Each structure stands twice: as C-alpha cells, then as structure tokens.
Amino acid sequence: xxxxxxxxxxxxxxxxxxxxILAHSYQRPEIQDIADFVGDSLALARAAQQAAxxxxxxxxxxxxAETACILNPSRRVLLPDLQAACSLEASxxxxxxxxxxxxxxxxxxxxxxYVNCSIGVKALADxxxxxxxxxxxxxxxxxDRPILFVPDQNLGAWTARxxxxxxxxxxxxxxxxxxxxxxxxxxxxxxxxxxxxxCHPECQELIRLLADHICSTEKMIAYCRESAARxxxxxxxxxxxxxxxxxxxxxEFFPVELGVCGCAECEYMKLNTLEKLRxxxxxxxxxxxxxxxxxxxxxxxxxxxxxxxx
Ligand code: 13P
Ligand code: SF4
Numbered sequence: 001x002x003x004x005x006x007x008x009x010x011x012x013x014x015x016x017x018x019x020x021i022l023a024h025s026y027q028r029p030e031i032q033d034i035a036d037f038v039g040d041s042l043a044l045a046r047a048a049q050q051a052a053x054x055x056x057x058x059x060x061x062x063x064x065a066e067t068a069c070i071l072n073p074s075r076r077v078l079l080p081d082l083q084a085a086c087s088l089e090a091s092x093x094x095x096x097x098x099x100x101x102x103x104x105x106x107x108x109x110x111x112x113x114y115v116n117c118s119i120g121v122k123a124l125a126d127x128x129x130x131x132x133x134x135x136x137x138x139x140x141x142x143x144d145r146p147i148l149f150v151p152d153q154n155l156g157a158w159t160a161r162x163x164x165x166x167x168x169x170x171x172x173x174x175x176x177x178x179x180x181x182x183x184x185x186x187x188x189x190x191x192x193x194x195x196x197x198x199c200h201p202e203c204q205e206l207i208r209l210l211a212d213h214i215c216s217t218e219k220m221i222a223y224c225r226e227s228a229a230r231x232x233x234x235x236x237x238x239x240x241x242x243x244x245x246x247x248x249x250x251x252e253f254f255p256v257e258l259g260v261c262g263c264a265e266c267e268y269m270k271l272n273t274l275e276k277l278r279x280x281x282x283x284x285x286x287x288x289x290x291x292x293x294x295x296x297x298x299x300x301x302x303x304x305x306x307x308x309x310x
Pocket of ligand 1: 039041116216217
C-alpha cells in the first residue's frame with residue numbers, strides 16, 4: 001500500500017469516526033502533513049482540552065495522550081503505538097517522587113512538574129509547566145515555599161537562571177537532548193558560520209551556552225521567522241526541521257550531525273507511522289485510559305498551568 005492510499009484511508013476514517021489528529025512537531029513529516037493540528041506540548045494540551053470531536057488521535061508519546069485524557073475525559077484518546085514512551089518520564093517514577101516528598105515532608109516543597117511525566121507524577125505536583133511557559137509559571141510560585149522541579153534538570157536549571165528563583169532539581173534528562181556534545185555544535189557552527197544557533201532548554205548547559213537563542217519548539221518558528229539571520233542550526237529533535245522548512249521557506253535550517261549516530265531523533269516519537277495511524281482509526285485502538293481518581297488529582301495542576309499561561 002502506498003502512502004497516498006494510506007492518507008486516503010486516514011482521511012475517510014477520520015470523517016467516519018468524527019476524529020481529530022493532533023501531532024507533535026517531532027513526528028514524522030508525513031504524519032505532520034496529515035494532522036489537523038501540529039504543535040508543542042503546550043499548544044497540544046490546549047488543543048486536546050478544546051477538541052470538539054468523539055476521538056482524539058494523539059500522534060506523539062504516551063504522556064501527551066495521557067494529558068489529553070486528563071483534560072478532555074469525555075473523548076476517546078488513541079495513540080498509534082502504545083510503546084511510544086519518553087526517557088524523561090521514565091527518569092521520575094511516581095513512587096520515587098512520593099518517597100522523596102515523604103522523606104522531606106518538613107521542607108513543604110512546591111512541586112513543579114514538567115509536562116513530560118506520568119499521570120502519577122502530575123497528581124503529586126502543585127503545578128505543571130511546559131518548555132514554552134516554565135518561566136511564566138515559576139514567576140507565580142509562592143515566594144515562601146522552596147521549589148522542587150521534576151523531572152528535567154536542564155529545563156529546571158535554565159528556568160532557575162532566567163527567573164532568579166532557586167530550585168531543587170530532580171536528576172532527570174531526555175536522552176535525545178543529552179546526546180549533543182559541545183564539539184558537535186562547534187562543528188556545525190564551523191560548517192555554517194553565518195547561522196544562528198537555536199537550542200531547546202532540554203539541552204545541557206554546556207550546549208545552551210553556545211546558543212544565540214533558547215526556546216521551546218513552537219517558539220523556534222516565530223524566532224526564526226523574525227530573526228534577521230537567514231540560516232539556523234537547530235539543536236533539538238530533527239522532526240521540527242520539517243515544520244520550520246514548511247513555515248519559514250525562505251530560510252535555511254541545519255541539524256547538528258552526531259557522527260555515526262546521524263542526527264538527533266527520538267525513537268519513541270518515530271514509532272508512530274501512517275500505517276499505525278490508519279490502523280488505530282480503523283480499530284479504535286490502542287486506546288489510552290486513566291483511572292478517574294488519579295485523573296481528578298492530575299487535572300488540578302494541569303488546569304492551573306493552562307489558567308496561568310493564558
Ligand atoms: P516542547 O514540545 O514543549 O518544545 O517539548 C519538546 C519535547 O521534548 C517533547 O517531548
Ligand atoms: Fe521524551 Fe526526549 Fe523523546 Fe521528547 S524527545 S518525547 S523528552 S525522550
């Protein structure tokens with residue numbers, strides 16, 4: 001079956017199922033092209049909350065589909081491949097966070113959780129952030145409580161520096177962003193001396209220090225469009241390059257070469273394919289479901305975030 005046949009099937013099934021397809025910017029180009037909405041974690045959470053349909057097909061990773069279930073419980077949420085996990089989510093098991101909070105009860109931490117975490121971690125958090133709104137949310141955190149930021153130490157450290165707010169950081173990281181080395185970014189700069197370096201805050205500080213601009217995937221589009229530069233080295237998962245080239249066609253975008261590893265790809269994001277997307281619309285499975293008691297607890301900090309980042 002060709003991609004054209006699959007696309008025709010998907011469009012027909014989407015109508016029959018009264019479904020919307022939401023896709024993260026790290027998805028394969030052919031999935032981004034067929035989606036009703038492509039965005040970063042923040043924009044996708046908003047889109048999921050507002051989706052007026054029977055079925056949400058979430059082309060992203062598991063925690064994103066779970067977030068859609070939490071925010072819009074009356075919809076059926078499908079994930080084309082249930083194995084689409086996230087190393088950041090895995091770096092902070094809910095039981096470990098609960099044990100840490102119990103052992104440090106006297107500190108009365110204000111728990112800020114990056115959206116890349118499980119529903120169990122969200123349920124333990126006071127507020128959720130994304131890479132697109134972490135500064136804004138931290139600025140609203142109570143001044144009289146110490147902050148515990150989970151699970152991404154890099155986003156946490158960057159947000160702490162930007163806001164001047166001290167935080168205890170969980171020792172988690174994304175394996176894709178952790179892979180970039182200083183030498184690789186310097187080699188990209190040497191190959192494209194006119195290019196600006198734009199990097200995601202999930203990158204380590206030694207990489208962030210080489211960047212002209214640091215922001216979430218969504219903000220990269222506006223930044224590159226408005227910058228006077230004509231060329232950009234993009235230091236994040238390569239899926240965003242498709243979107244940048246499509247939306248800012250008069251400029252050039254380069255990934256960072258990682259030697260024998262090629263470029264930075266999230267193997268979990270790439271698990272979703274057109275065929276699996278067609279199959280899940282056809283079979284209405286795999287479906288992501290969450291226990292109602294946990295959903296209610298996780299909804300509070302998520303809704304707080306959406307309210308604060310309006
Ligand atoms: P944003 O979509 O918020 O930029 O986050 C990137 C990411 O790694 C999502 O998994
Ligand atoms: Fe998780 Fe990193 Fe993949 Fe994003 S790129 S889904 S943070 S493993």
